[in-house]
Amino acid sequence: MRKPANHLSIDTLTEDASLALLRRGRAEAEALFLSIGEGAIVTDNHGNISRINNIALQLLGYSTRELVGKWYPEAIVAEDESGNLIPNMERPNLEVFLTGKPVFDKVKYLRKDGTKMSVAVTVSPILLNNSPIGAIEVFRDITSEVELENAKDEFISIASHELRTPATIVKQYLSMVMGGYAGSLTEDQLVMLTTAFENNERQLNIINDLLRVARAEANAVKIIKEDVDLVLLVDEIIKDFNDKFNAAQQQVTYIHNVESAIYSADPVHLRMVLENLLSNANKYTPDKGKIAIKLTQTKTKIKVSVKDTGVGISKRDIPKLFYKFSRINNPLTTTAGGSGLGLYWVKKLVMLHGAEIKVSSAPKKGSTFTVIFNRTNEKTGSGHQAGILNPGQ
Amino acid sequence: MAQDSIYTQAVEISEEYLGPAGERFLRRQIDTHLGIVPESLKKNHLPKLTKWTELAFALLTNDYHEVSSYTSNLLSLGVSKPVSDEKTR
Numbered sequence: 001m002r003k004p005a006n007h008l009s010i011d012t013l014t015e016d017a018s019l020a021l022l023r024r025g026r027a028e029a030e031a032l033f034l035s036i037g038e039g040a041i042v043t044d045n046h047g048n049i050s051r052i053n054n055i056a057l058q059l060l061g062y063s064t065r066e067l068v069g070k071w072y073p074e075a076i077v078a079e080d081e082s083g084n085l086i087p088n089m090e091r092p093n094l095e096v097f098l099t100g101k102p103v104f105d106k107v108k109y110l111r112k113d114g115t116k117m118s119v120a121v122t123v124s125p126i127l128l129n130n131s132p133i134g135a136i137e138v139f140r141d142i143t144s145e146v147e148l149e150n151a152k153d154e155f156i157s158i159a160s161h162e163l164r165t166p167a168t169i170v171k172q173y174l175s176m177v178m179g180g181y182a183g184s185l186t187e188d189q190l191v192m193l194t195t196a197f198e199n200n201e202r203q204l205n206i207i208n209d210l211l212r213v214a215r216a217e218a219n220a221v222k223i224i225k226e227d228v229d230l231v232l233l234v235d236e237i238i239k240d241f242n243d244k245f246n247a248a249q250q251q252v253t254y255i256h257n258v259e260s261a262i263y264s265a266d267p268v269h270l271r272m273v274l275e276n277l278l279s280n281a282n283k284y285t286p287d288k289g290k291i292a293i294k295l296t297q298t299k300t301k302i303k304v305s306v307k308d309t310g311v312g313i314s315k316r317d318i319p320k321l322f323y324k325f326s327r328i329n330n331p332l333t334t335t336a337g338g339s340g341l342g343l344y345w346v347k348k349l350v351m352l353h354g355a356e357i358k359v360s361s362a363p364k365k366g367s368t369f370t371v372i373f374n375r376t377n378e379k380t381g382s383g384h385q386a387g388i389l390n391p392g393q
Numbered sequence: 394m395a396q397d398s399i400y401t402q403a404v405e406i407s408e409e410y411l412g413p414a415g416e417r418f419l420r421r422q423i424d425t426h427l428g429i430v431p432e433s434l435k436k437n438h439l440p441k442l443t444k445w446t447e448l449a450f451a452l453l454t455n456d457y458h459e460v461s462s463y464t465s466n467l468l469s470l471g472v473s474k475p476v477s478d479e480k481t482r
């Protein structure tokens with residue numbers, strides 16, 4: 001049995017050890033916070049700034065005294081890309097408590113001197129025993145990156161416009177010569193002019209791709225929606241591609257589980273999406289390969305998938321597919337041509353329709369591209385009436 | 394007369410403080426933090442829910458009394474009230 005004195009000393013020692021551990025933990029946390037190479041702001045349970053590191057102070061142009069203890073939404077003013085104030089309800093620091101997960105965003109912060117900087121922000125909740133007690137935000141200045149990206153987009157836009165005019169004139173004159181407006185042609189001359197015409201056409205397609213991307217980057221793509229029957233649209237596009245499929249002796253099948261699938265979309269842009277997927281399937285599937293197109297409608301979604309037995313894509317390359325100017329190395333890349341903008345454009349358009357695109361693929365086994373349209377607030381086809389779903393669900 | 398569900402009452406309280414955004418504000422947090430269908434909200438869920446709503450609401454207003462009042466009102470839901478003279482027959 002322990003003596004009371006010993007008992008007390010053990011308790012005291014435990015308390016000391018706990019305190020030492022606590023102090024050590026705090027010192028480590030302090031060192032960690034101060035050594036973060038980006039701006040860091042901690043907010044407490046009242047939404048007030050409780051800590052801020054030197055990098056954040058330098059970036060924002062304030063002193064510690066000017067920010068610590070201040071209510072975060074008032075102290076750190078955020079704007080969107082267009083220069084509009086972001087409502088508190090939409091700021092990442094609030095979103096983090098609505099989702100309970102780290103939130104990433106790109107916004108503009110107003111410095112003390114009134115200038116603005118683009119920042120990439122990550123906010124995480126601070127949890128104690130699974131309960132939130134505040135949030136920590138880490139941000140970095142991406143103004144130069146954003147400016148560079150904008151300059152690049154502007155260059156693409158201007159260059160494309162300047163390139164399109166002469167290329168279009170070349171096309172017109174080639175057509176006239178090939179049409180016999182400058183006299184009759186020999187067979188050799190016609191073959192050479194046809195090659196020139198086809199390559200000019202290819203050049204124009206690339207220029208048009210560039211222009212489309214420039215418009216997308218400038219958020220200048222307008223989606224004008226109307227009811228589109230996806231079953232019919234896919235059928236029309238397959239018919240348009242028949243010559244190309246036949247030339248490659250590719251076996252094409254199309255199955256759909258409904259007679260019509262009505263979706264509110266921009267028919268011109270939606271056609272571009274599906275044409276691009278079919279064109280890729282045609283280009284990247286060797287001769288005599290198989291292409292299976294499938295449309296499935298459920299209560300909540302319409303899925304259109306294009307599956308091929310083509311060259312396929314490695315797991316490592318799949319994320320690159322939707323980047324601008326990305327070209328995946330495979331045996332058909334060179335012969336297939338293209339600007340590396342097609343799938344980037346497809347993804348932009350799919351997102352503008354509130355849909356998503358998924359890819360599954362393996363080298364030499366083929367690829368499946370699936371566009372998934374959410375039927376929230378959509379009418380069903382085939383005369384069936386589905387309930388209108390709440391957008392929040 | 395049957396009493397409104399805890400969820401309906403919580404929405405009413407949220408809308409008092411947040412206007413029409415109240416339901417979405419509440420619904421997202423019930424969905425995320427409790428992982429339940431909002432309509433099945435029960436009294437025992439409220440302590441955990443209010444810990445999150447309190448911090449989120451504190452970023453919408455810097456009036457802490459307002460935040461505190463919202464949280465208390467949510468927490469008081471589901472507490473039995475005296476039976477009124479309008480009994481269910």
